[in-house]
Amino acid sequence: MAKPVIAVDGPAASGKGSLARRLAAHFGYAYLDTGKLYRAVGLAVLRAGGDPTDIEKAESAAKAIDPTHLDDHDLTGDAAASAASKVAAIHEVRAALRDFQMGFAAAPPDGAHGAVLDGRDIGTVICPDAPAKLFITADVGVRAERRHKELLSRGEASIYARVLQDLEDRDRRDTTRADAPLKPADDAVVLDTSALTIEEVLAQALRLIDGKLG
Numbered sequence: 001m002a003k004p005v006i007a008v009d010g011p012a013a014s015g016k017g018s019l020a021r022r023l024a025a026h027f028g029y030a031y032l033d034t035g036k037l038y039r040a041v042g043l044a045v046l047r048a049g050g051d052p053t054d055i056e057k058a059e060s061a062a063k064a065i066d067p068t069h070l071d072d073h074d075l076t077g078d079a080a081a082s083a084a085s086k087v088a089a090i091h092e093v094r095a096a097l098r099d100f101q102m103g104f105a106a107a108p109p110d111g112a113h114g115a116v117l118d119g120r121d122i123g124t125v126i127c128p129d130a131p132a133k134l135f136i137t138a139d140v141g142v143r144a145e146r147r148h149k150e151l152l153s154r155g156e157a158s159i160y161a162r163v164l165q166d167l168e169d170r171d172r173r174d175t176t177r178a179d180a181p182l183k184p185a186d187d188a189v190v191l192d193t194s195a196l197t198i199e200e201v202l203a204q205a206l207r208l209i210d211g212k213l214g
């Protein structure tokens with residue numbers, strides 16, 4: 001029997017990561033932030049002095065990623081985010097990261113009874129048969145405000161207008177790429193979190209998932 005999977009997709013700073021982490025804790029499922037895989041590839045290319053749009057460099061970085069080591073502090077920064085959305089548009093990179101993600105969903109670590117994966121293409125490509133699919137979104141201005149506050153709270157320098165521009169650039173790259181573009185799966189439930197607190201989002205998500213996990 002396949003283990004239940006909750007697929008959480010959506011644009012940057014929509015609140016999908018916070019929700020996915022809470023859902024995993026609520027159900028006792030394993031959690032995978034798939035954005036970190038793309039961030040790790042983007043960062044590896046940057047650190048080697050390469051350009052994240054360089055197909056060969058990005059592909060070999062993706063093939064060399066050890067997904068068990070994803071706690072590098074620099075992964076959370078904006079340079080990694082921007083590089084991530086560039087390498088993420090490369091077919092060979094997505095193919096190299098696919099097996100690990102599918103394997104995580106099929107056999108969640110530590111004997112967990114299910115998995116929560118968050119990203120851009122979990123409901124459409126990685127786990128098309130997931131019984132519960134959520135697409136978390138929010139107004140781009142609200143998302144930029146959230147990311148801006150998050151950066152400031154981490155003590156990082158941040159300018160709202162730049163954060164907004166970065167998010168718009170990333171949204172455009174993520175939604176217009178040919179391979180696995182960001183979009184809700186046909187059977188996903190779309191949740192707009194613009195006016196909701198994290199607790200309200202969790203409560204709504206739990207209502208939407210209720211009964212779907214078997």
Ligand code: CDP
Pocket residue numbers: 011012013014017034035036038039081084085086088089118119120121122170174
């Ligand atoms: O946390 P945030 O939403 O800002 O971004 P993230 O989830 O860490 O993802 C960083 C970038 O990786 C995204 O802008 C996408 O381009 C890419 N990504 C992807 O293409 N597919 C995924 N499953 C996850 C991330």
